[in-house]
Amino acid sequence: MESAASPVEHRAEPKSWIDYIQKDLPEHLDWWPYTLGAIPLTLFGLLVATGLLLTFYYVPSPDKAYESIEQITNEVYLGWFVRGVHKFSVDLMILFLFFHVIRVFVTRAYRTPGELKWVTGSVVLLVTLGMGFTGYSLVYDNVSYWGMTVVTNMLGTLPIVGQPLLYLLRGGEEVSGGTLLRLYDLHTKLLPVLLGILVAGHVVVVRLLGFADVRGSRRFHPFYPEHTMMMGAVAVGLLVLITDLVMIFPPTLGPPADPQEVASDVSPPWYFSAPYMWITLLPGPVALWSLLGAVGLFVVYPFLDRALSERGWPMTAVNAGVGTAVVLLVVVLMMLDTRM
Amino acid sequence: MAIIHDDFGRRRFLSQAVMGFGLLFGMGTLGLRFLQFLIPSPTPKRYEAVLIGAESRVPVGDAVPMDLGGQKIMVLRTNDGVVAFSRRCTDLGCLVSWSKEREQFVCPCHQGVFDKTGRNIAGPPPRPLDRFEVVKRGGQLYVNIQSS
Numbered sequence A: 001m002e003s004a005a006s007p008v009e010h011r012a013e014p015k016s017w018i019d020y021i022q023k024d025l026p027e028h029l030d031w032w033p034y035t036l037g038a039i040p041l042t043l044f045g046l047l048v049a050t051g052l053l054l055t056f057y058y059v060p061s062p063d064k065a066y067e068s069i070e071q072i073t074n075e076v077y078l079g080w081f082v083r084g085v086h087k088f089s090v091d092l093m094i095l096f097l098f099f100h101v102i103r104v105f106v107t108r109a110y111r112t113p114g115e116l117k118w119v120t121g122s123v124v125l126l127v128t129l130g131m132g133f134t135g136y137s138l139v140y141d142n143v144s145y146w147g148m149t150v151v152t153n154m155l156g157t158l159p160i161v162g163q164p165l166l167y168l169l170r171g172g173e174e175v176s177g178g179t180l181l182r183l184y185d186l187h188t189k190l191l192p193v194l195l196g197i198l199v200a201g202h203v204v205v206v207r208l209l210g211f212a213d214v215r216g217s218r219r220f221h222p223f224y225p226e227h228t229m230m231m232g233a234v235a236v237g238l239l240v241l242i243t244d245l246v247m248i249f250p251p252t253l254g255p256p257a258d259p260q261e262v263a264s265d266v267s268p269p270w271y272f273s274a275p276y277m278w279i280t281l282l283p284g285p286v287a288l289w290s291l292l293g294a295v296g297l298f299v300v301y302p303f304l305d306r307a308l309s310e311r312g313w314p315m316t317a318v319n320a321g322v323g324t325a326v327v328l329l330v331v332v333l334m335m336l337d338t339r340m
Numbered sequence B: 001m002a003i004i005h006d007d008f009g010r011r012r013f014l015s016q017a018v019m020g021f022g023l024l025f026g027m028g029t030l031g032l033r034f035l036q037f038l039i040p041s042p043t044p045k046r047y048e049a050v051l052i053g054a055e056s057r058v059p060v061g062d063a064v065p066m067d068l069g070g071q072k073i074m075v076l077r078t079n080d081g082v083v084a085f086s087r088r089c090t091d092l093g094c095l096v097s098w099s100k101e102r103e104q105f106v107c108p109c110h111q112g113v114f115d116k117t118g119r120n121i122a123g124p125p126p127r128p129l130d131r132f133e134v135v136k137r138g139g140q141l142y143v144n145i146q147s148s
């Protein structure tokens, strides 16, 4: 180690916002898992681009929605590719957000002063899941239709806010064309704007609060060009991966929504598979409240950690245990879902 | 830190507080109205008897799904007579269908099961299926449903 002085002293204080963004990174960030945050960011960009393209053909009405997706998939030039990229980008974005959360959770990188980083990040994850739900509802196939019914009904059972929320989302008593239009608005306007702001906020907060201290990581890993290059390499790698995935697994379409009959398999996309099994196995209120409780705990976890470690809990071990248990539970639930 | 002790400071504080509250109140009311704009009010319901046809339309031991103006029902005929259930699963609102072999209503969404009297016997559903009254008038069956 060359110098024991704090790294900040080596550099002039950043002056404008661009200096904040470009501020050099601690040395440990030259390890690949520390690009886990940049990956969802890249994918978000890809989703915005392909999403915009899709809006040129998609029609948010009950009798046209499914048809227009069929047209995108089978008739429009490169439509299948654009839709495929959009689909895989969501899957990967959520997957890498999960990895990112796991890494931060296990290393407890949210410790003071990083609480805000965690809170903004956790809301990013929740909104992204909301985007996932509203997105697959737009396809208006059988899974979408009954997914909309079940999810809105579930929210409707909440005390006080439940019923207004149900009417707000459905635009009426039943799932209808109004519901589709509302989810479309959420998916293409409100949530993306919110997500954009949150993502930008998260990045800015991370840069302002700085990265968590890692023991032994004292020197610098320059943001530009080194880290920028790594992120660029990751982005290119992702593009190649997604292109391959779309080529190998071109997007398909389930049977169209039928309000008179539920398909035999109404399993949601993989990222909702665990909560789906959870509500299947447990009685309604228990399932709903445990899910909501878990989400709440998840968002405020840094404060819980602080309170517990002040009482002398070995939080590193606790986190490792909790993390492993949750991941195992999720995997088991997902496996059960594929069985049923 | 300046402590407000003179009359001028107090007056300024009060006027700012009043303006602040006024602004918040105005925005809050507007926000509430906008929310009301977005949340449609429930349509009033009325009861009506809908003709579903002769009893022979439903074979014994079987159930026939029907859509009566948006109300999805299942008319089941057993040896004890004809009953009409709502197809809406009492768990989270998917549609149940009748399994003839098992003599049960099953919901594919989370594997909810109801017996032929509509009682919830397995899975997450918290209560029995809703039932509608069936009346027989001159050889024809009518179901009393709530419709909007």
Ligand code: FES
Binding pocket: A150, B089, B090, B091, B092, B093, B094, B107, B108, B109, B110, B111, B112, B123, B124, B125
């Ligand atoms: S909706 Fe029927 S079991 Fe959940």
